[in-house]
Amino acid sequence: MTSATRERLLDAAQRLFAERGVDAVSLREINQAAGSRNVTAVQYHFGDRAGVVRAIVERHGPEVDARRHALLDACDAADAPDLRALAGALVRPPAALLATPGGREYLQVWADALNRPRPFIPEDPPPGGSLCRWRTAVEPLLAPDAARLHRRFTAMLYASIELARRARSGPHTDDRLFTGHLVDVIAAVLGAPVSAETRRLAAERDAARGFPNVQDG
Numbered sequence: 001m002t003s004a005t006r007e008r009l010l011d012a013a014q015r016l017f018a019e020r021g022v023d024a025v026s027l028r029e030i031n032q033a034a035g036s037r038n039v040t041a042v043q044y045h046f047g048d049r050a051g052v053v054r055a056i057v058e059r060h061g062p063e064v065d066a067r068r069h070a071l072l073d074a075c076d077a078a079d080a081p082d083l084r085a086l087a088g089a090l091v092r093p094p095a096a097l098l099a100t101p102g103g104r105e106y107l108q109v110w111a112d113a114l115n116r117p118r119p120f121i122p123e124d125p126p127p128g129g130s131l132c133r134w135r136t137a138v139e140p141l142l143a144p145d146a147a148r149l150h151r152r153f154t155a156m157l158y159a160s161i162e163l164a165r166r167a168r169s170g171p172h173t174d175d176r177l178f179t180g181h182l183v184d185v186i187a188a189v190l191g192a193p194v195s196a197e198t199r200r201l202a203a204e205r206d207a208a209r210g211f212p213n214v215q216d217g
Contacts, residue, residue: 005036005041005045008034008036009030009041009045009052010052010056010059011102012030012033012034013025013030013034013042013052014056014105015105016030016033017053017056017105017108017109018108018109018167022049022053022109022112022113022120027042027043027048027052030042030052050120053113053121054120054121056106056109057109057110057113057120059106060097060103060106063093063097064093064094064097064130065093065129067093067096068089068093068131068133069130069133071085071088071093072086072089072134081137081140081141083138083141083187083190083191084183084184086137086138086141086187087184087186087187087190089134089137090134090155090156090159091163091179091183092179092183093130094107094110094159094160094163095163095175095178095179098163098166098167098171098172103167104167104168104171107164107166107167108164108167108168110163110164111160111161111163112164114160115157115161131156134152138190141190141191142190143193143194145194145198145202146190146192146194148202148206149194149198149202151189151190152190155189155190158185158186158189159182162182163182166178
């Protein structure tokens with residue numbers, strides 16, 4: 001089976017997943033939408049549904065990574081760490097995909113894959129990727145309690161949901177206001193203080209698990 005078949009399958013899967021959600025589309029429907037007469041074409045190229053989702057994410061990953069690395073380079077060159085600039089490095093690279101139909105489809109699939117009890121996308125990004133670099137850059141700016149409450153993953157999740165909502169509402173002539181506001185919100189999420197109540201409940205949870213000194217984020 002050719003790479004052209006693989007790309008047609010990905011195009012069909014991305015479109016159907018964006019329209020109806022990842023769980024509502026069967027592998028057989030992807031085959032049919034791609035015009036493949038081989039009923040096992042999806043399994044041959046991707047293995048299973050999760051494999052299709054990962055392939056869609058990997059398809060757009062290099063473009064998003066390149067943009068994010070460039071923004072992180074600018075953050076590294078700044079005189080002092082800037083939480084809003086780092087929030088922008090999370091939001092602006094995927095937000096640029098709002099400009100194309102395929103990008104809007106991808107943003108909806110990305111959010112669906114991330115926003116589930118067992119995400120198709122790992123919560124811990126692979127080493128060397130732009131998200132791993134972003135998480136490392138943000139960590140020193142977070143209070144220890146905020147890091148333990150997975151504040152960075154919360155920011156990633158919220159950004160994905162809002163970008164998918166924007167993508168579903170159709171093409172727009174100008175997404176700058178939306179993007180700027182989302183950067184503001186993500187910066188606020190990252191920098192929000194941890195209340196005494198939340199700190200107490202988190203300590204009780206950690207103690208009950210037997211790991212009172214866990215420091216993960």
